[in-house]
Amino acid sequence: MSFVIAAPDFLAAAATDLQTIGSALSAADAAAAGRTTTVLAAGADEVSAAVAAFFGGHGQAYQQVSAQAAAFHAQFVQALYAGAGAYVQTEAANVAQGALAAINGPTQALVGRPLIGNGTNGGPGQAGGPGGLLYGNGGKGGDGVAGQAGGDGGNAGLIGNGGAGGAGGAGASGGNGGNGGRLFGNGGVGGQGGAATSGINGGNPGSGGNGGDAVLFGSGGAGGQGGTGLAGANGVNPLLNGAAATGSVGVTQDSSNADAIGGNGGDGAVGGLGTTGGAGGAGGGALVIGNGTAFGAQGGTGGFGGNGGAGGDGGGASVIGGAGLAAGGGGGNGTIGAAPGGAGGNGGVGGNGSASNGAALGGPGGSGGIGWTGASGGSGGTGGTGGSGGHGGLFVGSGGAGGAGGTGGAGGAGAAGGQGGNGGGGGSGVSNGGGNGAGGTGNFGGDGGMGGSGGAGGFGGQGGHGGAAGAIGDGGHGGAAGSGGAGGGGGVGGTAGKGGDGGAGIAVVGHQGFGGDGGNGGSGGMGGTGGDGGGSALGGAGGAGGSLMGRPGTNGTAGAGGTGGAGGGGGGLGKGGAGGNGSSLLGSSGIDGSTGAHGADGQDG
Template sequence: MSSVWVTPEIIDSATTELMTIEAAVNAANAIAAIPTVQIPAAGADEVSAAIATLFGRYASGYQALGEQAQAFHARFVQALAASAASYAGAEALNAAALGPLNDLLNLINLPTELLLGRPLIGNGTNGAAGTGADGGAGGLLFGNGGSGGSGGGIHPAGGRGGAAGLFGNGGAGGAGATGGVGVNGGVGGTGGNGGWLFGNGGAGGVGGDAPTGFGGLGGAGGQAILLGAGGVGGAGGLGSTGGGIGGAGGWGGLLAGNGGAGGAGGGASTAGNGGAGGAGGNAWLIGDGGAGGAAGAATAPAATGGLGGTGGGGGSGGLLFGNGGSGGAGGSSAAGGTGGTGGFGGNAGLIGAGGAGGSGGLGGGHFSETGGAGGNGGAGGWVFGNGGAGGAGGDALAQATGAGGAGGVGGNGGGARLLGDGGVGGAGGTGGRADGAGDAGGAGARGGRGGPGGWVFGNGAAGGRGGDGGSAATGPGGTGGAGGGGGSTTLIGDGGDGGSGGNGGSGTPDGSTGAGGAGGVGGLLFGSNGTVG
């Protein structure tokens, strides 16, 4: 059944307006009746008398219809007024019925509020905007923490989110204030902790932007206590001279719960480096690690020489069961800086897969800078689980003048421990294209090594493909990168195949193809060796 929302005050206002309209129409009808109902004949002849009689009849019919419309209008207004009174009476009855419950709740909360300044049941109050005030704590039994107030004035940092009691979620941290002239952005507030028995941690506040300074740090996510997920870290602020670092994700609950994802790093808009991504939160016994935050980029062409930020590392999986979090991507550099390194993948506990490494950022298009290296994959579980894949290396951007930059090295795949397959190595980044006369294209990067298989059983993983060499307008093409070696295994399983070498870039002459990676060694008891890439 659909719900109907009614406001008695609005119905009362509409009733008054309709009564005003009714009065105006009645007055107009009365004024029109005098000259129209009894129209004198224009002359003494029969035709004039007939015309006057005809118009008089029309006027009398109009007045009769007007009286019927007036009666209908009056009944409609009466019904509308009665409905408004009914709705108002129902609200009064509901308020009277809920009054004892509210009184009872106030009575229950009174002792703890007097002794501890905190209700037994209820949500915490939110911090006021622009004050950086902390959010209030939730009820000792039930209730969420209040959100922290945003920063401002003499308190540029965002307020901390309020903590929950036994059951409830932590409040979100407040956003940092925007920095003034020559002032950095405010730090985002930390998220509040979740309930002692059940509840998620609050999200960290966003770091403040800074038009003429460094972006503010993102706030860390709140922690879960027993059961619940950690809060997400706040993003770093955008800064003209450097981006803010993203906040770390909160840890999951002691018994079960995933770690929170790390916040993204802030970008650098004019100069300086992009902010690093925040680390993903860890899990305790059961749960997945949080993903690392993506790094900020050095975005503007004026950010010459600025480096892309490093991606945040993935959180570790639960000690009993859980996968490692994936690493964050490295930040890109728009002009003349090295791309950021991808974050490493988180390790698993006893059972679970390792997290994938983050990809490297793009290298800037000046000064022959290189792409960022891919992050290494996390290790699989101690008993069972596959290793995480290595992140791909970042490509180098084209060069208007000068030799092309080299691509970023691919990340190594994570290894399995007892039972499981290794993670695939990341591909190497492509070398930069050289557009200047006689300039050489950049070299492709080496692919990452494949992760080893489990000690008892499991296959080694394939190595990553080498990056292609960069092309050149009139100079020599870049050399292709070598393929990564395949992962080996110990007792039972096949070795991984080596990655193929990257193609040489076109030019005068063309670049040479990269060497293939060596195959991994198969198991001592059973298994074959991997092939050369």
């Protein structure tokens, strides 16, 4: 194909010759149509009529084929004419391109811009090239990368429009539009500001670029829209590392034919908000050999911390080989969680009581700690400001419209509330003779913590101001303020703790065995409140109208308020503890604890 050439004159001449041939054929077909399509019968008999109809039909079929051939011939001739015209236009363009290069060469060498032609588009974050000195539009500014402002649009020459500003990268401003031609032309539009991104430009959005100005005749360019505000961070409950020291174990007291009382367990050590409180120490046990009373000691209370410390178990009590009461110690209480979303500590288990010849009592369990409120979501950031519109031409021209403000960032979601601690179970009471046995009661489960509140949506950005008109023209309209960001959803309420089971009560025949009652379950935490939707800033001011004739621009409207966040769901309820089993004909089992209430849903923002 590299050796093929085309002569437009020859193509046009061939098309003309083909058209002449087609016209001659069409004329011949038309002349023969009447004689060949309608053939008279040679006689009145049926054979003559059939022969005439046969030849007439053949003539009509020929005319149909001739019409199709004529249509194809016309299309072919038209294609030849079109091809010849295309070659002519291409040769003319090549000649014009060469002439334009010859014209632009000297000015390009002297001042770095053509005499006629558009400016080049800028690279990332770079300004667009200027248009030709005599005629041409400015090049578009390059879009910025993260943290880099968009490039400004190139200015036009004598006649032409300014180039558009490039969009700003994340957190950076949009480029300004280029100015219109010095005699006639419109200013370029400003670039859009970049959306806010954490870690870039302090998390602030970029403002929209300003519209370019017209010089003598022409309209100012519109301002660019501001970037979207930074979204608020979701609430995150902290991760806890380690636990504070466990409380000391109570001293066990042994005696022979004398009362014995164990020592109380020590409270758990206090931990910081980043650690779990220390567990309470177990209560000391009591052992009597022979006659006497034995009292197990109380378990220690859980220590304060990010998660509440668990209560220590109650000390056991035993009377062996003699008569006397044996009573187990109570379990220590779990402590409330103190860090956002911190869980309450579990209650300690009551100590067991065992007597050879006397009453035996199981110790009550400790209560579960309450969960703490979940972490709140962060507020959304304010949207970026819209760019101002460019000024209209000095003699005739309207001002450019201000850019719209950016949308406010959405609020972050709240975190879930902390889980309530489980109530401690009651200890068993076992009498092997001479008295009743009673199990200890289970204690209540802790309530779940409230879900964290959703963050408020950010305010919408302010609209850009409209550009002023020249002597004749209307002022630019002010840009509308950005809409407020949506509020974050509230966190789910914490799950409640389960009630402790009652201890078993066991006694021999002739005495009563009473099971301990189960503890009530805790109530689920209330869902977190949804964040409020963001408000709106003011719209931009309208530009002044022409000094001789023209109307001022209208002020921009306020943006719509953001949608409030949905309230969080309520936390799950805690089940009641099971009543302890009772033994013997005269005894009874304990009553089951009641189930806690489901947490209420949080309010919408």
